[in-house]
Amino acid sequence: MHCHVGLTRANDTFFCLEKHIKLRPDTFLSSFLPQVTHHTKSTYKSQWLAVRQKRRKLQEDYLQTLPFSDFKAFNSVLKSIPKQSQLQVGNSSAIRYTQLFQLTKSIDVFCNRGTSGIDGSTSTAIGAAVASDKRTTLVTGDLSFFYDSNALWNNYIPKTFRIIVINNEGGGIFRILPGDKNTENFDRFFETKHHLTAKQLSEMYGFEYVVAKNEKELDLQLESFYKGARKPKLLEIFTPSRLNDKILLDFFKYIK
Known part of the structure; x- marks a missing residue:
């Protein structure tokens, strides 16, 4: 009604x-x-808390079965975000993956929705880092990062600012939609395949650049990524574009 x-x-x-x-x-x-004003006894809350707890356990089980991928990378990255800090999340795949994982309540989470979806995420994150007393981390996808790379061209970025770029060589979000994949038309017009990296941009704009291409390298880089430095840092994580969509879709089937 x-x-x-x-x-x-x-x-x-x-x-x-x-x-x-x-x-x-x-x-x-x-x-x-x-x-x-009367209160009705209800099991609604307890039932859904039980469902949530069951699915969190299934998620942990599922993670143990996975090869290195977007899903596994986000799990490691989000666990590493410092407490009492600010997390800025890029649009599209980045925020959709982020909402699948638990974060400590002391972390303030923001996501910027641009006119075309991905635009403006880096600009917003840097503005927030300058304006806030809290240290700020941006977790973003590759297309969103490269699309808004001019945001790095300023003189006010705090040394504590951190960027984590999940580079799966294109707009991976489109691979979870129905339709033919792994075709020239799909790669060109939907996914926007590329072979760019953030290394040269990091050097040009004065960021310390580190890279991870597997789970072991990622865990190693995250151990020191948030420690003090003379300049802001960028961690680029390369994941396999042709596995990510299946892993994500299979996850929803697994917890169902």
């Missing part, structure tokens, strides 16, 4: 509008709330 409370037009967004109550919300609630 859908009842809309308000003086103006009632939009039937869910196609089940039954009543338009033409009152100010505060007027309506002042009369409505005293009539519904």
Whole structure:
């Protein structure tokens, strides 16, 4: 059932509008709330907490079976984010992977939605790093990072600022959609395949550059990545583009 409370037009967004109550919300609630102050016993919360706990356990089991991939890289990266810090997340795949994992509540998480999705993520993260007293880490995909690389061209980036680029050589998010993959048209017009790296950009803009191409290298780099340095750092993680979509889709099947 859908009842809309308000003086103006009632939009039937869910196609089940039954009543338009033409009152100010505060007027309506002042009369409505005293009539519904009783509490109904419900198992709703406990049931969904049990589902969440079960799926978290399944997620841990699933991670043990995986080769190195986006999924495994995000698991390691997000566990490494310093407490009491600020996490800026790039759009598209980056934020979709991030929401699958637990983060400590002391970390402030932000994601910037640009006009075309990926644009502006790096600019927003650097602006936030300059304005905030908290150390800031940006976790972003390769297309989003390269698209907004001019954000690195300024003189105010804190030395504590960290960028982690997940480089799977294209817009991996499109590979999870139905349709033909691994074709020339798909690579060119949907995934935007490339063989770029962030190494030269890091050198040009004065970032310390480190790289990881497997799980062992990633764990090793993360051990020292957040330690003090004379300049900001960038960690580029290379993952296999042709495995990531299957691993992600199989994960949802596994926990179902």
